[in-house]
Amino acid sequence: MNFALVLIPMWVLTTALIVTIIEARPEPTISTTSGHILLVEEQPIIQFSAKMEAQSPGLPEVRVIHHQDLNKRILIALIVASTLLGGILLLLSCCWIYRQKTSKHSNEKTQRTIEVPKGTPLSALMVEFNSLRLGSRKGSVVGFNYQLLEAATNKFSESNVLGEGSSGPVYRASFDGKFIAVVKKVDGLRQDAEREFENEMNWLGKIRHQNIIRLLGYCIHGEARFLVYEMMQNGSLETQLYGPSHGSTLTWHLRLKIAVDVARGLEYLHEHCNPPAVHRDLKSSNILLDSNFNAKLSDFGLTVTSGKNKENKKLSGNLCYVAPEYNLDGKLTDKSDVYAFGVVLLELLMGRKLVEHKAAAESQSIITWAMPQLTDRSKLPNIVDCVIKDTMDLKHLYQVAAVAVLCVQPEPSYRPLITDVLHSLIPLVPMDLGGSLRIADCVVSA
Template identity: 70%
Template sequence: MNLLLPLLLLPIWVFTTTLFSLPVHARPDPLVSTIYNPLLPSHYPPISQISAQLEAVSPGMPEVRVVHHQDVNKRILIALVVASTLLGGILLFLSCFWIQRQRNLRNSGRKSQQNLDAAKGLSLGPILGKFNSLRANGKKDSVTVIEYHLLVAATNNFSESNVLGEGGSGRVYKARFNENFLAAVKRLDRGGQDGEREFENEVDWLSKIQHQNIVSLLGCCIHGETRFLVYEMMQNGSLEAQLHGPSHGSTLTWHLRMKIAVDVARGLEHLHEHCNPPVIHRDLKSSNILLDSDFNAKLSDFGLAITSGTQNKNNLKLSGTVGYVAPEYLLDGKLTDKSDVYAFGVILLELLMGRKPVEKMASAECQSIVTWAMPQLTDRSKLPNIVDPIVRDTMDMKHLYQVAAVAVLCVQPEPSYRPLITDVLHSLIPLLPVELGGSLRITEPLPPVCPEPSSH
């Protein structure tokens, strides 16, 4: 604006200067000048005679000169009036422009304050809208950044009463953003390069992978050295909490357990068969299998996931959970999609027997569920005795034998003997009723599912 005013006034200045440079006196009459010339020849007539002749020839000459001066003055006056009018108009225009600009700035400030006030009021609409838009349009590699103060308010300053669970990487909190929307906030307290790498890995994979049996990432937050991940709410918690928590699996019927197994297999199949390049989860376990209000199972925690074929024994740090780690990975560092199949076999044994993957014995030693169960899984006379008492005698025995056979194949020490997860899925689908997503048609109605009220 400081440069605009001189540029606008420059033409007026030039115009005014030109007018003022006009002559303000009349050019002297050459006849009069000649009269006063001392070199005038002596034969010229007397002055009185010349004057008389001039008056006769050009009467009123002095009046003509006066009229010329008045005309010039009028022109100057008109120019000044026009220049002043233009200058006033320009100044008026600039004043209006400045006033309008100030109003726009004030309105912009009010809108910003309203947005801030809405954020303080925990309006998650823009966040959810952006998330839903990205999902609906199929946009990947995008994740919503959620402000820290929203998480603080939604979790009641990370209150102990809102803790849903706790793992090796940190706690998970229930977050209530409004009356109708709940989410789960994982607070990653693990610092250093490993913690930062796992956080970035989780955000990277879950922003790319979209599947009904893989948990959805709603957003993330970075606050100082602490990292936060915000997931969709899974009302029934983890499979580990359902099987080994206070209820000891009492809410999980045989068909619900088969449904969970099929859902996990579908999630793994998507990672192994439909992702390009294939993805190895590397940390599949019951605590990383989450259950929604309808007991739909979804895979979570992709902090250790890698693509198949990018790892070798020298550059891959041994990671995983005891009891789920495949022997070839534990001993030789060899990691393939068959390592995930081994972990799936362990989960299938948990569902079948209701026991933890590793249990302490009386001698203070630990024994894996695979070592303990393997001899009994292949003996049809002993198999019913190791089944979880909650679901014992509630299934078709042929189905029980088939599930046991699939589990035995999955936990084979030799990776090449293990089936592909696609083959596992096709073996389990016929055991699951159509109503739950399988292909089994039963004549008797399914017993009603009455899950215990969730504390989440």
């Protein structure tokens, strides 16, 4: 509401009122005798009248007006005008406060929790859920009622368990048999669980990117916390590489596409997110794949604003993904994510777990073992995953290996920016998979 548009007309009316009062005052009476003007002087009425009668007995009586009456009228007019303006300002202020409260109440209403009375059919619940989800503003997170999640997961039955995450089990949820989602249970009794739960909601509630998992909603029930995500039909990259299929469904070009998708997600966090963020927990189990093997980053419980070093130095479950500088002295930058990306790229290249157990009391990091062979072109083809061996252009293989070696350099300043990594990998991915490589340029080397 623009106060000036209301105050200006009121001020004009008040000014006109004052001018009218002033112009309505009586003018002093002026008499002339023999061409001479008699001026009225401020003298006592008795003395002035006597003098005039002595000098000119035939002249009309001169009236004397006191200025005190005029001043009183002006003062009254000013008081009335000020009172009127004050009342208008008070009224406008009350209207503005009421409007702000109404707007705040409306925003809170868009994020209300779905209330589920006992015995309500699931189809009726979905009507309410869809109307709320579609009506909420961008960036908001829908609050689910516990009964709705319980019904969608068949009371969190073991048959609906998709896996076990770092924070708890993950369930498949079917809403009315049409809408499928994933429900992750966060153990509220676990240390830092509440902080990570709030952190993930804050980040994913405002992030919208094709390579970052979409958070649909949340639920708080007693000590338990639940997060609801979009369904990713092909699970995690870790499951694809080391599960029953042992990476057989991941071709060379499909692996490069996954690497490009992950790099795009990280580039968004580092370069375009406001404020810029460091994922801090990038690993193959946190890279999820949809039905078309589009990769999306997940698990943002440890994500922090870029440039901030947290006192809580909780690390990824596998130290092989953790940059050396963060492991030693807690230094955290976007180059920490680049190091973890390099490790994931090596997994895609070799199809091996990051730690090999050679003896009961001895284990060796796959990075330490592979590094000398990655830089030797004669040995490099021998450490490639047997599923994709001899299916790629050797020049492309050398280039991917070189990018991986740069990303896992111990010194952060030697690592490239994720944007540079992305630009190095896009030309190796076919156009139909989101890259710039033309199929005619794909020369398979034996």
